[in-house]
Amino acid sequence: MNETEAMNQESANKFEAGKAHAKQAAEELRAAAEEKAAELRSAAESKASEFRTTAESKAAEYRTKAQETYEQARVRARSLQEEGEAYVREKPLQGVLTALGVGFVLGLLFRR
16 A cells, blocks of 8 residues: 555544544434433423422312312301391381381482
């Protein structure tokens, strides 16, 4: 082999070595990117699960509070009804006059 062919062969070998090195670097970069994407996906799934658990907990808490409030309002309404019935039984004339007065006032308000 002459000197030019030797230089061409050496250049070709260096080019192939550089090409192999670039290919290996690209593979390592791809693997690192896939690993990072998996880490981010895992972190996102973990946060989503955490948020879901918190939201479910808060929803259950608010549902319980709403049920308690509803029950208290129901008991209070029943109590007021019973008190009203007892008042009318004790004082029927005043009960009728009060009902007429309330009806008259409501009639005036609704006419406007």
